Amino acid sequence: xxxxxxxxxxxxxxxxxxxxxxxxxxxxxxxxxxxxxxxxxxxxxxxxxxxxxxxxxxxxxx
Numbered sequence: 163x164x165x166x167x168x169x170x171x172x173x174x175x176x177x178x179x180x181x182x183x184x185x186x187x188x189x190x191x192x193x194x195x196x197x198x199x200x201x202x203x204x205x206x207x208x209x210x211x212x213x214x215x216x217x218x219x220x221x222x223x224x
Contacts, residue, residue, distance in 0.1 A: 170215035177209045 181189065196202030 167215060167219045170212040170219075173209060173212035174216045177213065181209075 180192065184192070193202065196205060
């Protein structure tokens with residue numbers, strides 16, 4: 163596995179821990195803080211790209 167895939171998998175793991183396993187209220191609070199602080203857009207894009215890379219690497223490994 164390449165370095166980019168390792169980094170993407172790590173980012174995806176953090177995203178799942180912070181985002182996917184939280185309730186709706188916590189997601190709204192985190193999203194609001196990210197947007198208000200101005201770092202929401204880059205972080206969301208990075209998380210989405212990482213998820214795509216991880217999903218692609220899982221699909222090609224089969």
